Amino acid sequence: TFFRVFFGIWFVIAALYLPVGFYYGSPNVAVISAVAETDFDEMTEFCSQLPIYFYFIPLLLILFFIILFKKFPFPKISNRYLIIFVLGLCCYKPIKIIAQYQPNNFSSIIYSFLSNIKYPILEFCIGFYESGKLYITEKQQQLKQIEQTNSIPIISVNPKHKTYVIIIGESVRKDYMSAYGFKYDNTPFARTQASVIWDGLIAPAPNTQSSIPHLISQSIFSNDKEVSAQLNNNIVSIANDAEFETYWLSNQGKLGTIEITVPRIAAYAKHSFYTKKGEYNGKSSKGKHDTLLLPELDNILLKGDNKPKLIVMHLIGSHSNFCKRLEFKVQFDLNNKNISCYVSTIKETDDLIAQTIDKLEKYKQDYSVVYFADHGLAHTDQHNDLRHNSDYQESYRVPFIFFDSDKSPQQKINKQISGFQLVYLLSNWMGIKLDIKHDYMQNDLFLIPEQQNIKVKDWNNNKLHQFNKLKKDPNPFN
Ligand SMILES: [Zn+2]
Numbered sequence: 001t002f003f004r005v006f007f008g009i010w011f012v013i014a015a016l017y018l019p020v021g022f023y024y025g026s027p028n029v030a031v032i033s034a035v036a037e038t039d040f041d042e043m044t045e046f047c048s049q050l051p052i053y054f055y056f057i058p059l060l061l062i063l064f065f066i067i068l069f070k071k072f073p074f075p076k077i078s079n080r081y082l083i084i085f086v087l088g089l090c091c092y093k094p095i096k097i098i099a100q101y102q103p104n105n106f107s108s109i110i111y112s113f114l115s116n117i118k119y120p121i122l123e124f125c126i127g128f129y130e131s132g133k134l135y136i137t138e139k140q141q142q143l144k145q146i147e148q149t150n151s152i153p154i155i156s157v158n159p160k161h162k163t164y165v166i167i168i169g170e171s172v173r174k175d176y177m178s179a180y181g182f183k184y185d186n187t188p189f190a191r192t193q194a195s196v197i198w199d200g201l202i203a204p205a206p207n208t209q210s211s212i213p214h215l216i217s218q219s220i221f222s223n224d225k226e227v228s229a230q231l232n233n234n235i236v237s238i239a240n241d242a243e244f245e246t247y248w249l250s251n252q253g254k255l256g257t258i259e260i261t262v263p264r265i266a267a268y269a270k271h272s273f274y275t276k277k278g279e280y281n282g283k284s285s286k287g288k289h290d291t292l293l294l295p296e297l298d299n300i301l302l303k304g305d306n307k308p309k310l311i312v313m314h315l316i317g318s319h320s321n322f323c324k325r326l327e328f329k330v331q332f333d334l335n336n337k338n339i340s341c342y343v344s345t346i347k348e349t350d351d352l353i354a355q356t357i358d359k360l361e362k363y364k365q366d367y368s369v370v371y372f373a374d375h376g377l378a379h380t381d382q383h384n385d386l387r388h389n390s391d392y393q394e395s396y397r398v399p400f401i402f403f404d405s406d407k408s409p410q411q412k413i414n415k416q417i418s419g420f421q422l423v424y425l426l427s428n429w430m431g432i433k434l435d436i437k438h439d440y441m442q443n444d445l446f447l448i449p450e451q452q453n454i455k456v457k458d459w460n461n462n463k464l465h466q467f468n469k470l471k472k473d474p475n476p477f478n
Pocket residue numbers: 170171207208209374375
């Protein structure tokens with residue numbers, strides 16, 4: 001009787017979860033965020049978009065389960081060897097993991113035992129528990145973070161333009177862009193319409209979560225060997241301080257096991273919009289393309305108030321699993337599926353920049369747009385694919401391109417500069433003079449001197465390495 005009731009209840013819960021599971025997958029932060037943050041409108045939207053069979057199937061299943069667990073006799077298994085064998089099979093992995101990692105107290109032993117039994121009901125509960133815990137702690141951390149505001153004194157604010165847009169691309173090597181000489185013309189807009197094409201920006205780190213904090217917030221160096229990001233002194237908090245209206249539009253994850261540092265910076269924006277509630281790659285993020293940010297940009301520009309604006313657009317762009325990122329068909333054939341997709345994702349980002357500028361012009365904005373990527377990638381699998389790799393220079397060589405409403409003739413700058421402290425360069429570009437002595441703050445764009453001995457950071461610690469000493473990974477398709 002106990003197991004009839006127990007399993008009956010769980011089968012009914014599973015039937016009720018079916019529509020959510022279909023769209024969001026097993027319990028994860030996206031589900032928790034949706035439950036915790038959804039307003040009435042979003043809920044009715046979700047329900048009204050649900051196909052009619054997602055109402056009937058759970059109902060039918062529930063009826064079926066109730067009858068099944070009430071009427072049907074449960075089979076009795078009395079073969080002891082079979083029971084021992086099945087239990088052994090279930091416990092093999094958790095015991096192996098406990099032996100491997102040796103948790104040091106009773107509750108963590110129990111926890112790692114339960115969380116490693118691949119049993120659906122347990123997995124469901126643990127999924128809810130873990131993502132709930134992550135959601136709550138990370139939300140608290142974000143609130144704690146934004147209590148600390150910008151601490152760099154501002155000397156003056158004289159923005160030349162009304163609207164500033166920072167487009168942060170994803171995983172783009174500059175040598176895969178025609179704007180930097182790549183032989184396939186996958187960035188025709190940037191190549192012809194950019195006001196400045198800067199060749200030589202070196203990203204601070206080889207992955208998103210460690211690179212972006214250093215690109216858009218202040219870095220603190222301790223004796224040239226280590227670096228840390230001073231998250232409160234970021235471009236958004238500085239813009240807030242300078243009385244800009246700040247917006248963060250993101251097609252990356254809002255909250256997840258790796259989405260920690262960038263959302264903490266984004267939390268400073270006065271207005272934010274995420275296409276994905278959980279992880280960048282979760283089930284609910286399927287089919288979410290960067291163009292989803294454009295209607296939101298429309299909404300912002302439509303308002304047309306007089307305050308200067310900073311709009312940050314964080315793209316999923318050319319993230320690994322290139323073919324999956326594509327919204328449209330593959331546009332280039334390099335005789336190599338993954339690389340053809342990669343080159344095409346860069347074209348889609350170029351199109352997105354073109355559409356962004358189109359919107360700015362439609363609303364007659366006086367604008368300046370900057371585009372850079374968070375990091376590059378390196379070849380793997382005999383040049384059949386590209387992956388995050390901290391060992392190669394090309395993992396750090398990223399595009400850095402400006403577009404202006406002034407439409408002055410295009411200029412090219414060939415100087416190597418570091419992505420560390422780029423926040424000063426960006427502040428200066430926005431007309432915000434900070435009380436900081438640095439080449440990026442003291443000089444106009446064209447007068448910034450080339451830098452020697454550029455360093456980059458590892459992805460798993462804060463240790464610095466000499467960029468010049470890294471291996472080279474040339475583009476074989478060029
Ligand atoms: Zn990235």
